[in-house]
Amino acid sequence: MVSKRGRLDQFIAGTLQIPKKAVRELLINNKVRVDGQFAKSLDLQIDEFTHIECNGVVLRHYQKRYYMLNKPDGVVSATIDDKHPTALGLMTGINTEMLHIAGRLDLHSTGLLLLTNDAKWSEALMAPDHKVDKKYLVTLANPLDQAYVEAFANGMYFEYENITTLPAQLMLLSSHQARVVLREGKYHQIKRMFGRFRNPVVALHRESVGDIVLDHTLLAGEFRALTKAEVDSVFQH
Numbered sequence: 001m002v003s004k005r006g007r008l009d010q011f012i013a014g015t016l017q018i019p020k021k022a023v024r025e026l027l028i029n030n031k032v033r034v035d036g037q038f039a040k041s042l043d044l045q046i047d048e049f050t051h052i053e054c055n056g057v058v059l060r061h062y063q064k065r066y067y068m069l070n071k072p073d074g075v076v077s078a079t080i081d082d083k084h085p086t087a088l089g090l091m092t093g094i095n096t097e098m099l100h101i102a103g104r105l106d107l108h109s110t111g112l113l114l115l116t117n118d119a120k121w122s123e124a125l126m127a128p129d130h131k132v133d134k135k136y137l138v139t140l141a142n143p144l145d146q147a148y149v150e151a152f153a154n155g156m157y158f159e160y161e162n163i164t165t166l167p168a169q170l171m172l173l174s175s176h177q178a179r180v181v182l183r184e185g186k187y188h189q190i191k192r193m194f195g196r197f198r199n200p201v202v203a204l205h206r207e208s209v210g211d212i213v214l215d216h217t218l219l220a221g222e223f224r225a226l227t228k229a230e231v232d233s234v235f236q237h
Contacts, residue, residue, distance in 0.1 A: 008034065009042040011052070015059050031055050048098070049118075062098065064118045066231050067091065068212065071113040072220035077104035087113055090221050102126055103134070103185065103209060111136075111206035112214040115223075125209065125234045131166075131183040132210040132234075136190060139203040143175045148197060156193055158186070165189065179207075210234060 009023045012032065024042060026032050032039040033053040034046065046052065052060045069087055071077070076084040079100070084107065088096050102114040102122035116122050125132060152170040157163070169181040180190055191201045207214055211233035215224060 005045055005047045007042070008032075008039060008044040008046050008052075011046060012054060012059070016054065026054060062117065064121075065094075065099070065116060066118065066121065066226040067094075067099075067115045067223050068215060068218070068226055068230075069113040069115060069223040070214060070218040070220050071105055071110055073108050073110050075221075076107055077101050077113060087115065091115070091223060105206060106188070106204070109204040109206065110220065112209060112212070113206075114209060114212065114226075121231070121234060126185075133208070134182050134185065134206065134210075135208040136180045136182070137173075137203075137205040137207055138178050138180055138190060138194070138201055140176050140178070140194060141200040141202050142197075144172055144178055144199075146172075148172070148178070148194075151196065152180070152193060156196060158192065161186070165193070168193070176202075211236075 009020050012018070012023045012026070013020050020042070023032075027039055027042065030038045031054055033051075034044060035051050046060075048060070049062050049064055050060060052058070069090060071087060074084060075090065076086055078086050079088045079096075080086065087101060088099060091099070098117035099115050100117070100119075100122065102116055102125050105111065105113055114122075114125070124130060149170045149172065152168040155165045155167050158165065163186070165186060166182075166184050168183070171179045173179060182189065186192075190204060194201055212226065212230045218224060
């Protein structure tokens with residue numbers, strides 16, 4: 001989702017279906033408030049969260065919203081899907097208008113899914129140069145050993161994209177389970193990295209993105225709003 005920036009006069013003219021000359025008259029006569037202040041400039045830049053009033057009537061007022069969802073297996077990270085239940089379909093009891101997913105999970109992957117209507121926030125969170133740590137709990141079909149740790153730390157070359165993955169941290173938890181920390185998110189990256197060892201991933205569960213950790217009180221399919229500290233953490237790296 002892209003932030004919807006534009007000029008104030010274009011927005012008012014389009015919303016009220018009046019010429020820009022009439023918009024100028026509204027501003028001259030202190031009829032337009034932007035974020036509580038009388039607007040003076042026609043070319044004032046606004047976005048989807050700018051509060052705009054004209055003659056006391058609210059023309060635009062969206063609040064920024066941020067949620068975490070404990071995504072279950074079999075739910076697709078999408079707004080609409082013909083075959084599977086969607087993440088947004090689980091967000092019952094709230095207005096899901098404008099919400100989008102910041103960092104998708106595969107159909108059978110579970111765990112932390114972040115949703116917001118704030119494009120700048122999600123772009124900062126997922127931008128490749130931001131390199132936010134993403135932590136996953138992975139269960140494998142076959143036993144693990146130290147060779148996996150070294151291979152993940154060295155990075156792996158993917159011939160199809162002609163890229164080498166960034167060094168990734170792998171911690172062995174048991175014979176068939178490991179915790180993986182990535183700082184990027186290539187297509188099916190974790191499954192493909194374990195695939196080098198011909199070791200299928202049985203379960204993939206995202207535990208955290210940056211400083212935002214999945215709330216363990218949330219059952220699969222449940223969600224809650226992010227705290228201010230969790231929201232602000234995205235811009236502290």
